Amino acid sequence: MQQFIDQLPKLAKDKHNENKKFFTKLKKKPPKKLDEIMQDLHQDEFEKTDCLACGNCCRTTGPLFLDKDVERIAKHFRMKSSQFEAQYLRRDEDGDLVLQETPCAFLGDDNYCSIYDVRPKACREYPHTDRKKFQQISDLTLKNVAICPAAYNIVEKMKATIDLEHKSNRRA
Numbered sequence: 001m002q003q004f005i006d007q008l009p010k011l012a013k014d015k016h017n018e019n020k021k022f023f024t025k026l027k028k029k030p031p032k033k034l035d036e037i038m039q040d041l042h043q044d045e046f047e048k049t050d051c052l053a054c055g056n057c058c059r060t061t062g063p064l065f066l067d068k069d070v071e072r073i074a075k076h077f078r079m080k081s082s083q084f085e086a087q088y089l090r091r092d093e094d095g096d097l098v099l100q101e102t103p104c105a106f107l108g109d110d111n112y113c114s115i116y117d118v119r120p121k122a123c124r125e126y127p128h129t130d131r132k133k134f135q136q137i138s139d140l141t142l143k144n145v146a147i148c149p150a151a152y153n154i155v156e157k158m159k160a161t162i163d164l165e166h167k168s169n170r171r172a
């Protein structure tokens with residue numbers, strides 16, 4: 001797994017143009033059953049991929065914290081939201097609350113999240129590959145394939161299995 005993680009930035013870079021073209025077409029004419037297709041691809045991939053053997057998202061990028069996330073996690077630590085914010089978070093250039101530093105302070109050496117039950121919504125949903133209307137988050141996915149091995153594999157599977165040319169409907 002680690003070897004694949006190390007190679008991901010280069011692999012993703014090599015596939016970037018191909019992926020971009022694919023997502024442009026996907027956005028223009030998404031298949032009717034895209035939500036179902038993504039659910040299946042996501043489920044198949046995460047049956048094989050063990051996040052505890054990876055942890056790359058928590059090590060290299062941080063989630064965005066919503067106010068509700070801050071309230072919930074601060075409560076878990078019996079802290080005030082303002083205290084939690086001051087200790088762990090900062091506002092980025094867009095004004096969003098993000099981690100002060102990566103790897104995430106809540107990631108253990110064993111890749112377990114010490115606040116798993118109360119973790120931010122963005123962590124629960126990452127890498128968003130089972131999201132409805134997946135075509136709407138193509139820019140984010142183009143970035144995620146360089147971080148998340150599962151997202152990379154899912155996008156490769158999408159390209160191999162989703163027929164955006166509708167070739168089967170064409171006359172020869």
Ligand code: SF4
Nearest residue numbers: 058104106107113123
């Ligand atoms: S809160 Fe947990 S799941 Fe989210 S980045 Fe930190 S360690 Fe990972």
Ligand code: SF4
Nearest residue numbers: 051054055056057148
């Ligand atoms: S979501 Fe992706 S990057 Fe994060 S631990 Fe799982 S496989 Fe690794």
